[in-house]
Amino acid sequence: MMTAPNDEDEMDRGPLTLSVVVPMYNEEEALTALAARLRPVLDGCGEPYEVLAVDDGSTDATARMLEDLRLRWPQLRVVSLRCNSGHQAALTAGLHRAHGTYVVSIDADLQDPPEVIPQMLALARADALDVVYSVRDDRSTDSVFKRRTAAYYYWLIRRLVGAHVPAQVGDFRLMSRPVLESLKALPDQRHVYRLLIPSLGFPSGQITYRREERVAGTTKYPVGKMVLLALDSITGFSTAPLRLATAMGALSLVVCFVLLAWTITVYSLGWTLPGWTSLVVTVLFFGAVQLFCLGLLGEYLARIYTAVQARPTYSVAHDTATVEETIS
Structure with missing residues (x-):
């Protein structure tokens, strides 16, 4: 032995x-x-x-x-x-x-x-x-x-x-x-x-x-694990992405007011023409901004969820x- x-x-x-x-x-x-x-x-x-x-x-x-x-x-x-x-x-x-x-x-x-x-x-x-x-x-x-x-x-x-x-x-x-x-x-x-x-x-x-x-x-x-490490690094030690989401929301609001003013001006001058390009671009832009901001919020919520579970x-x-x- x-x-x-x-x-x-x-x-x-x-x-x-x-x-x-x-x-x-x-x-x-x-x-x-x-x-x-x-x-x-x-x-x-x-x-x-x-x-x-x-x-x-x-x-x-x-x-x-x-x-x-x-x-x-x-x-x-x-x-x-x-x-x-x-x-x-x-x-x-x-x-x-x-x-x-x-x-x-x-x-x-x-x-x-x-x-x-x-x-x-x-x-x-x-x-x-x-x-x-x-x-x-x-x-x-x-x-x-x-x-x-x-x-x-x-x-x-x-x-x-x-x-x-x-x-x-x-x-x-x-x-x-x-x-x-x-x-x-x-x-x-x-x-x-x-x-x-x-x-x-x-x-x-x-x-x-x-x-x-x-x-x-x-x-x-x-590469996949490197990306996850970078994401954990950013969301775990900085609130900058949340501020970025807020800034993008504010920018979107400014763009909305600009588009509203442009629409009213064009309508009052009688320059309106039927079309779908501007509508589609606008919807896609704001949809992308909203999804991006929700994704950032989701990352932080996921960290909170993991911490609460305490596994x-x-x-x-x-x-x-x-x-x-x-x-x-």
């Missing part, structure tokens, strides 16, 4: 300095490369640490590979979700279960280099920072479409939400325990951490790095930190 590494025994040796949260979904092709680069970096820090691999309902061999990897990596901890809940929900599950004094979140695709983690930790300690953001100052490995859409996203968000949101910052960051406890106390149902964390106002710093190509597999953020965004099926396993 051989007993698998007990994570609780690891934590009983002393307080953990660092927790590294890695949400992953169908990352069997990247997992080996991730472990080969992440473990030497963390071992070299000389600090007690844990790695929380959050399996977001993977349908490939990710779960089996993680369990095999635990036999050789005592600090690895696996949190398995019952179903695919999304990247931000998986990240939330890991953050809420992290035990470290500092917590780093990183994706499994190695586009964000784990080699800068010691630099982030050193900066946080030297300057007494609660958050260290990693800024992508070189995105040459991304496609032109990806670079342009990302640039426009940050341009728009910084104008709607505020300049306190750092540009070109994803989910690769370091946070202190006070930041983590503040996040856990928030009632938000749909987290967008790249906007939520800056809004807390904790002392922060930045490091820069070159974004690398995905080591293996395919992206888990296609969990994820469900944990298994956490190796709380369950002892015996391997025959």
